[in-house]
Amino acid sequence: GWLGDREEDDVEDHLGRPSWLNIDDRLGVVFSGTGDAVYLNRHYYKPYRAIADDLTLSxxxxxxxxxxxxxxxxxxxxxxxxxAHEDTPACRLDVLTGPVQSACLVTDDYLAAANFASDRRVCAFTRTRCEEVVVYAGATVVANGDTVRVDVPLNSGSACLLAETHSLRVDGDTRIDSTPDGGIFVTNTGTDGLAFEITSGEDAARHRSVDAGETIRIG
Structure with missing residues (x-):
């Protein structure tokens, strides 16, 4: 807010590693990195052109x-x-584990994935299993034990943004295939009968069941 006479007038705030920041109720940032967040409140400019502060996330x-x-x-x-700053803490950003030269981020309602390799491939991204299994358009989701894997086909040097179509509350092992035409197919990969509840998307709140080794369509 004021102009200083020397570099020592600049104020550097070390913020550690917060999970989120909000700038003047104008920009929310949810993030994770290997470094610390630092805010540089500039007061000294040589030569003077404009007042600008620096925010380094990592x-x-x-x-x-x-x-x-x-x-x-x-x-x-x-x-x-x-x-607004009061809305930022509720926003979610999860980083999934994937093969080398790939990336996958999950937030509310969407999954973003990228393949930086030189070949087209199906990238398998994994995460710890949550209470609900989320289905994304055009991807295959495999829930096995405490792990969920999302298989995303990606061309070389390409990225995609997939929308969430359904979420299921299911206890057993299952594979869920989402086809380009909107079909959702649930396969029971376990050895016992499988019961599940559709918690969001078409037919939400409906309970379904599928025998071991069988597949049913829910969308």
Whole structure:
């Protein structure tokens, strides 16, 4: 807000590693990284052109040697314009584990995935299983034990944004295939009968069952 006479007038705030930030009720940021968040409140400008502060979401303070193929650091962020600060903490951003040269982020209602490899492939992204299994248009979801895997076909150097179509509350092992025409097929991959509830999407609140090794369509 004011102009200083020397660099020492700048104020640097070290914010640690918060899961979210909000800037003046104008921009919400939900993020995770390998470094610390730092806000630089500038007061000294040479030469003076405009007043501007700096916000670094993930600064790694110390230099490091990195061999070819090694990761220097990581940062995943969800940017929400025009968001009030009281709404930001409720926003979700999950980073799924995938093969090398790939990335997958999940937030409310959407999954974003990218394939940086030189070949087309089906990228398998995994996460810890939650109470509900979420289905995404055009992807295959495999729930087995405590793990959920999302298989996404991706061309070389491409990315996609998949919308959530359904969520299911299911206890057993299952595979859920979502086809381009909107079909949702649930396969019981366990050895016993499987009962589940559709908790969102078409037919929400409906209870269904499927025998071991069988497949039914729900969408």
């Amino acid at each position: 600064r790694q303070a110390n230099g490091q040697a990195v061999r070819a193929g090694e990761e220097a650091g990581s940062l995943a962020a969800l940017i929400i314009p025009e968001q």
